[in-house]
Amino acid sequence: MAGNSYGTLYKVTTFGESHGEALGGIIDGCPSGIELDFEAIEVEMSRRKPGQSAIVTQRKEPDAVQFLSGIFEGKTTGTPIGFIIPNTNQKSDDYSHIKDNYRPSHADYVYDQKYGFRDYRGGGRSSARETASRVVAGAIAKQMLPQIKINAYVSSVGPIHLETPYQELDFSKIESNPVRCPDEKSAAIMEEYIRDIRKQGDTVGGVVSCVIQNVPVGLGEPVFDKLHAELGKAMLSINAVKGFEYGSGFSGSEMKGSEHNDLYNPDGTTKTNLSGGIQGGISNGMDIYFRVAFKPVATIMQTQDSLDNKGNITPMTGKGRHDPCVVPRAVPIVEAMAAIVLADFYLINKTY
Amino acid sequence: MAGNSYGTLYKVTTFGESHGEALGGIIDGCPSGIELDFEAIEVEMSRRKPGQSAIVTQRKEPDAVQFLSGIFEGKTTGTPIGFIIPNTNQKSDDYSHIKDNYRPSHADYVYDQKYGFRDYRGGGRSSARETASRVVAGAIAKQMLPQIKINAYVSSVGPIHLETPYQELDFSKIESNPVRCPDEKSAAIMEEYIRDIRKQGDTVGGVVSCVIQNVPVGLGEPVFDKLHAELGKAMLSINAVKGFEYGSGFSGSEMKGSEHNDLYNPDGTTKTNLSGGIQGGISNGMDIYFRVAFKPVATIMQTQDSLDNKGNITPMTGKGRHDPCVVPRAVPIVEAMAAIVLADFYLINKTY
């Protein structure tokens, strides 16, 4: 375990720093014969990238993916898919102010402690830019499993919550607004809130909900590699994530068994689905749904104290980029990681 | 990934069904030369086992661990530690009523679908009895890392929440009451609530909080094997867990960056610790704390509809065992899994 791979049979390994030459990765284990829709991959990339709207950072990242192997005549060959995403914005001087400074609630300090020094440019490896590679791998995983529908959306921005159950939402509206909230009224309020936060030079957290449909019964490997345990790990590995719950989640902990149990229909489906589509760590064929909590981005445009590497506390003001609410951009990343987890289990559990 | 191993260098593999001959496991990678305190292991086992008090199930499980290898003259040898926990209660007829029936919100149905048939006695492999092996492995992990302090406790039972921050709690009181809540007033209310649930033949969920202290800076392997991602996976792999959050958790998603950022002291510690002791997936030396949500146990003493394997809905009433609130017994399991995760990272990150 060196930390930069996920998966067993659908195995994704990524590399790349925020301001290095390029990001990229290797998808090992993708089955052969999949006719790739490269436009669909680009769509996912554009959903993740900064600068999509007024409420997200305006930094330009033309995330053009170059595939280097594992694809021949438009189809996957079964051999590893290597890809790179060149970084076009490598100006080191943008980040000279953090060279010797540890920004609060960033990974600067721990990287220096762990590795002795760090690529200080823009967060280096700990930058969320790293997730671009995940989106590529997830986009291909989605194409490997076209029958499975994965829809993530923003269900909270700061104190504003969308309480509507997912069953009553129209997922086709997720992309209709910059917040990626399928409920237009809530979306408008959230957007207004984010604009206000932006003016303050501040940031705010939020929650991404995700629904996975048409999953076959049987995915998951108890007792340690339960389906929801892997989903949880995958989500928690995304930058800024602080919590994961599936099915009834934390609110389920307040319930009684008589309320929480999902009674069966004769066909094996259940009348309710507080289980969240997973029982005993194995998919039961019902919708899988979960929620992922994101903290506010640490880089704010206000002045805050930072620590320099000589032990001095010095005030620092965020420069350049400002992403008041990263949560809308996290939507495709959540979907990507879900797709990767499912692809891996799909390969593992269709065996024999 | 066949599902029943956890860890890379401190690697725990378990086996065993609820009513088979024995449970057990192999701890591979435990360093040599640790003088084992067998009594301490038994204490952990007794904390997990049923029948400890009036508020938990009265089923007797004399969880006597037999160590079969990897220990010589009282010390670990560095070779794999094999152990078994014989099942003394193997009467199959206790469970004849569930042979052909799928209990709601149990894993009966998915096991039958996934594997074609199942050991139906008492939940088989999906029984929480499996966690006994984890407690053994965790107890040894704790002894490997005596400098690290791990304290878990019950912070919610159903709707009753202990809101006191962990810093104000006296962990030495955790074992002073059957609920394992260190705040005695809250403990009394929780206990009363559980007694009431018990009378109803119902069950209730809850939350276990966990605090880990004295962790060195540098544990964790970004970008996928972040320390909190592994902690999350480990917790989510415990039976009945529905959610995991660390540091500010879900409530952090409601905050602004200006509120959430942990400002530094000159020595690298932070004034606040909403990060929960982990930044960028790497321990920063501050206390690690997290919360784990447990759903109510599915087996209730009330009559509920179940599904038989011919597609008929038939009423079923829980028999024999009744564990109205499993959460107090989950406390040592949460600690065990935390210890296993830390032991693994400790070995991985002390390299070179």
Place this chain on the structure above:
Amino acid sequence: MAGNSYGTLYKVTTFGESHGEALGGIIDGCPSGIELDFEAIEVEMSRRKPGQSAIVTQRKEPDAVQFLSGIFEGKTTGTPIGFIIPNTNQKSDDYSHIKDNYRPSHADYVYDQKYGFRDYRGGGRSSARETASRVVAGAIAKQMLPQIKINAYVSSVGPIHLETPYQELDFSKIESNPVRCPDEKSAAIMEEYIRDIRKQGDTVGGVVSCVIQNVPVGLGEPVFDKLHAELGKAMLSINAVKGFEYGSGFSGSEMKGSEHNDLYNPDGTTKTNLSGGIQGGISNGMDIYFRVAFKPVATIMQTQDSLDNKGNITPMTGKGRHDPCVVPRAVPIVEAMAAIVLADFYLINKTY
């Protein structure tokens, strides 16, 4: 990687010292629904165990396997199969003479150096007794893949070589003599040679050849986990193995391409099979065959210098057990490891 597991989806983990309470292991990932032939497992165990004939050690090891989980009503359940093999001969005083002494060409010295101390009784973990657990796992793997035929046999004992190509041998005669050489004339000469070695109080090495038939096309995962690379690793992990070659092997290195290339028949089979059933690391449907070299057992009944843990050279004479030629007993171990490797690839490569 803590060292005591093999495999990814058919994953075998073992534990146990030569003179501890028991050996054992966990087979994780065995598919469900296999009706186990326990007698066949015992047959494999009896092939491995000492004391089968006058030419092998007379130490008695009644290797009775106790299965503790993963089997219900005679069939595998898909959950981990835990098993133990109790050690009935645990008298520590047998080995007092090696407590502080490092026997030449044994692992005593490196274990003490690596782990600080060791279970010195009978070799501890480094004893070949450990392979008993592998034979259990291999016997079950064989039953999982009844269509695949695995036949190993002794092709060399010391300087005596059986040169006959495997195609001309009658595998049904392997078990007809204590040497496990299917050519009766060679077997007689080998047996005579071993008897002579025995009288000298010496030991001798040899070679086990193995032929695997009816393997489907497509097993193996280039570029690192090639089928022959995994077979090689599995064989080299067996005690006393010094070399592995498959197909043309070392002699192939002396050949020209024009001689070595296997020309095709129209059906995709090949006229010759110097490739040994594997091309580019993937099975091609032809017979897989390989050879495994075993060094002579280090324990001899002659007096040799040993090193004590204070740095003194002291003469030592082997006591008790004498296994003049371990190679016949290695035959079932080679088959077991081959079966484990195939079972793992079978599960991995039948995916999607």
Place this chain on the structure above:
Amino acid sequence: MAGNSYGTLYKVTTFGESHGEALGGIIDGCPSGIELDFEAIEVEMSRRKPGQSAIVTQRKEPDAVQFLSGIFEGKTTGTPIGFIIPNTNQKSDDYSHIKDNYRPSHADYVYDQKYGFRDYRGGGRSSARETASRVVAGAIAKQMLPQIKINAYVSSVGPIHLETPYQELDFSKIESNPVRCPDEKSAAIMEEYIRDIRKQGDTVGGVVSCVIQNVPVGLGEPVFDKLHAELGKAMLSINAVKGFEYGSGFSGSEMKGSEHNDLYNPDGTTKTNLSGGIQGGISNGMDIYFRVAFKPVATIMQTQDSLDNKGNITPMTGKGRHDPCVVPRAVPIVEAMAAIVLADFYLINKTY
């Protein structure tokens, strides 16, 4: 296990087809703070590449490595090192003759069977060009372990064997001749032999010997991940390898225990070293040495029958590239894989 990664803590994942856009890989787990000698990496690359001399293929492969991440200000950062090696020679028409044809003893047939189709250009993923990525990873591993000396050399070409023990060879002469045989007389004869083979349009196999010095005691993880088992797997994963032996190897199987045992000196070193520096799977501090057998390259300039994908046998003549003896070029690849194995164990076994 998707096949294209090697290692646990020093983990190398590669991608790339012979005539795709680029080869490359990710080295995950390389410790931070290593000042890379890029020239040394280029030297290793140039040792592997074709066209070095008249006796190897004249195809030009300007293997310029581009490092994309994990290096900052000339030093490794501890984050994954991504790199690519662009393919400058991608003309597909060179290989039109093998599009529908399976060359004998190539992987064409099994790739088509396993994956349904293949990138037929120049062997695609099964081309030895893939090993370029291994050489990069090995060159960095060597720099991580400067104290360990790894020297490989050609000890056999076809029927011509260098019998001199490695202790009597001058490793500084390995690079003094195109055969990479440190004995100049043998080198001259081998070179003459290869020239003759070249004239015949044929190819020939050979053996690479490797000696590793200054390895600390204690590397290796019994019982499955023994040091020599991992070395064996790593070597067998190299294209065209048919056999591996270490220490006494196959010839050790002919010996008696009284001859084979390595007697100790008072300091723990041994008088002889038939063990090959490894006992019980753990390095004992003595020189590690092993031999790797390579078959002759399958592509010959003579006419041979091939199979087309419609089941017709058709004559085919090799075109363009001709590598009469690949063994000299295999020397740096053997060293690279040895370095990778050692780097991995070094990180694993220096723990706690």
